[in-house]
Amino acid sequence: MTIATRDLRAATREELSGTGYDLLVIGGGILGIAVTWMACQAGLRAAMVDAGDFAGATSSASSKLVHGGLRYLQNGNLKLVAENHRERRALGADVAPHLVKPLQFVVPIYRGGPHGAAKLGAGVFLYSALSAFGDGLGRLITPRQAVAKVPALRTDGLRAAAVYGDHQMNDSRVAVMTVRAAVDAGAVVLNHAEVVGLRTRSGQVCGAELRDRLNGSEFGVEARLVLNATGPWVDRLRRMEDPGAAPSVRLSKGAHLVLRRDEPWKAALTTPIDRHRVAFAIPWEDHLLLGTTDEAYEGDPAEVRATDADIDQILAEAGLSVRTDRLRREDITYAFAGLRVLPGGPGDVAAARRETVVTRGRGGMLSVAGGKWTTYRHIGRHVLNTLSRLPGRPLGDDLADILPAVPLPGLASPDAVAMRLWTDREPGARMEPLVARHLATHYGTIAFDLARLIREDPALGERIHPGGPDIWAQAVYARDHEWAATVDDVVRRRTTLTVRGLDTPQVRERISALLT
DSSP: OOHHHHHHHHHHHHHHHHSEEEEEEEOOSHHHHHHHHHHHHTTOOEEEEOSSOTTOSGGGSSOOEEOOOGGGGGGTOHHHHHHHHHHHHHIIIIIOTTTEEEEEEEEEEETTOSSOHHHHHHHHHHHHHHTTTBTBOOEEEOHHHHHHHOTTBOOTTEEEEEEEEEEEEOHHHHHHHHHHHHHHTTOEEESSEEEEEEEEETTEEEEEEEEETTTOOEEEEEEEEEEEOOGGGHHHHHHHHOTTOOOOEEEEEEEEEEEEOSSOOSSEEEEEOSSSOEEEEEEETTEEEEEOOOEEEOSOGGGOOOOHHHHHHHHHHHTTTBOGGGOOGGGEEEEEEEEEEEESSSSOGGGSOOOOEEEEOTTSOEEEEOOOSTTHHHHHHHHHHHHHTSTTOTTOSOOOSSOOOOOOTTOSOHHHHHHHHHHOOSTTTOOOHHHHHHHHHHHGGGHHHHHHHHHHOGGGGSBSSTTSSOBHHHHHHHHHHSOOOSHHIIIIIISSTTTTTOOOHHHHHHHHHHHO
């Protein structure tokens, strides 16, 4: 770590240990981040810690979608789909239009497939109607029209296709921006800070003992309420409070692949696999994202990864609708896996409800797990309202049910930001169009802060790797303003180097030197 980073972490540890908080959130995945952000918007004094990096596990291993949930229609859950659509539109229009963008999806209909044209046509029409046709009209199209949108589409046996609209994002960047929003609202946060014990007073949890995993120093945090938002580790922390606590969740692994793409796609593919599952093929970060699997997982959450069997399955399922010459193993740049946290109980995990699990321990610690990216703000508000209803109402009254459209930092039109970066006439500040577009869609107006770094040091405008658009200013900004303390923090979650397969040993070595 640089001296500045060490000093900042030391100051944060001192602030955490010397201040009493209304709420301590343990876990910096998107659920914990959302609760922290909402708590600070409500005027509470909140702190958040994570044993790894923010969004370092499942929250950065998603399918990168902000969606209404097309498959929920077959369960008759129209209200849920409509609610998801409202939040999806809010994120794409008012909260994070610089990070969340619309994307059209094509559902190919093959002879002998699990769903017929009439059913899918009616389904996507209803789906678009529940979104008030904000993304156009869900409808059936011809095979020729489908191929025009997805040139790699397999056409043998293709009878028709359905189209509908949703949104996509870079989940890591949305998470980092939401952490920044929480800090701007008053939160104190620290990553790479592991809970080694819980503080109790009169049998009630009142804080935590922590260890900074980067330098080994130990410190404590006091809080009136402690929230366990550790995702796949939720039961592990519950057993710190109560060694006899019964399991509350089960885990399902979802693996994905990222492949180089030979040609531009105008839409993504949603391929039905069976009654409960679909496979996605999504144009993302100039690559192709494939997935996902859905199988029970009982191992160590820290060891979850995409196996050879996962890769075989994902390629085989993608091959149901994508031409196999576009699914070459040698084009895989990255394989990753995350864990869905599901309610405990019997049955196939693929059919399990994707709902938030909330429990309260005998020491008063509230534990929450599950949920989905699309509704992360609503889940944060729901958890905060649950906290406010605990005995004694220690956090005050319920918050309003309607979420204000508080924007994430950098709110702007990506097109406007990219154009300004590209046409900047200041010496040394003008960027090539690809880099300008990349910064605009990952930072919004914060890209102008990166441009200022480049004006001060033109070398920071150079690409980190010639095969991708990430530049050295991003690594410096991640270190100084986005809590990046390790190489993985930079290459996997603050930039797109890892997903593009560009985090070479040489790149990692140079970034390590930058962080030291």
